[in-house]
Amino acid sequence: MKFGSFEASTRIEALHARFDRHEFATHAHDTWAIGAVISGAKDIFGKKGTDGIIRSTQVYSLPPHRAHGGKTVGSACEYVMLYVPVEEWTTQCDARGVDIHRFSHGALEDARLTQCLLSFVTLMLHHPERLSEWSGEWTNFCEVLLHRYRTAERTTSPAGAIRADPDLVRAYDFLHEYWNCNVSLDKLAGESAMSIYELCRRFSAVYGLSPHRYQLVLRLEKAKAKLLRGASISDVAADTGFADQSHLGRHFKSMFGMTPGAVLEEAASKKKRRSGPECDEA
Template sequence: MMMAGQADSGIRRFGARLDKTAFSPHRHDVYTLGLTLRGVQCFNYRGAARQSLPGELVVLHPDELHDGHAGTAEGFAYRAITIQPSAITSILPGQALPFIEGGQSTDRSLKRAVSAALADLDEPLDPLRAADALFDIATALQAAAGQAAPGGPLDAGAAERARSYIHQHLDEPVSMDDLEQVAGQDRWQLSRDFRHLHGTSPYRYLTMRRLDAVRDRSQRGESFVQAALACGFNDQSHMTRHFRATYGLSPARWKRSVMQGAHAARTIVQD
């Protein structure tokens, strides 16, 4: 089993593989959201036998009795994230905890949110990314459970103060504590307003602006290693993962394509 987590964020991530081992009936006081990777994951939940195939999402509500065992001789592997109920209620104040019937969900938004949180499990979870993942999962759980999203006016000023702070601190760690303080707004309301007003989350906005800066530095002749470190990434491989996920190319291939495009444009002008 491999584990990673942030106790202070209210979430923990881990991956495991089970062969002949079985979980006896037990309860957790946290949400457990897991993606089956290989094999057949079988479990009893709320009086019925369930099974999860590769790519399917399991959602166990706090304090619900369940067990677990492999459905075939090959065993099964999965990744999961656990979330403290208090972390959910801080994002959805005054509302009952979202409940997913049957312990499984096919909701695409919820699966995307969980998959994103469980990517790069061996990489430490950046505090801003942890807050981002928590907000996305909480709001997706809410929608999947059929609960209405809270309304209310948007605070454009607070969102703009947070956005400006991000631009001013691209090369430094940025946390929701920082953004909450500079925006003068509750972090979860800020997360909601920022998404509505800027089309993406604070963490993804920060990542995209860092990638913009990497591209600019690269075109001025700086190496990707130097650019990655100067723009707030842990190292070049950290930056490369985000670059490929965003642009569909490695940084080196992107730079070659830019150079080839510039050469072709000069040739056309000369002709």
């Protein structure tokens, strides 16, 4: 597995992974998740009665706060993912007259787009210097990927209107402000002026996860960011509200499919590549 990021107008992250009979715990992202299966197949929902199987050469996306898990179908699956912040992806879609909500409508079988996504992720992970030298790489990638959706009719998003609910906004903001604290449902319900039942029902409907699960995912995202900056695992566990390294590691691997140590090693390797080879003094 390879993981990396680069700064465009905002931080974009990339993943290239291959798993053998792996299953992810249920989680959601604050970003758009745009992916393609290179070989094999995976079930992104892992529930009976849901059409969530993505196969080789299929491109798909998950909007922010869409709860999902995932497991390999068959013996193995190789895939790539981009995690693009909402504001950035909205900007790219609007610039091309594309309805952003079309991306949550199933998978698209397209070998060319799959190769396009693989090439861009490979560029991010192995040649990040090219992105810094020419920002047009990101623009060109968006142009190719979004071309198929340009003539699609615009749709409305019911979830977009629900997110304007001030009670839910208070709950959302409170979880983000106290993300590394143990926020009880009683406390959160009081802050949002809802009963616990109403809070859990409405929060899950909009953000895809229960408040407790949402906060856990938020902590794990913060932990990943700290590890990518080179922080030690013990410090990250303490800073993000986990009991110890083992507690962090168990949840981290369940969500990301890799250990905190693997992310730390990747960050160190990336830093070493950027600094270049050391030279012996004469």
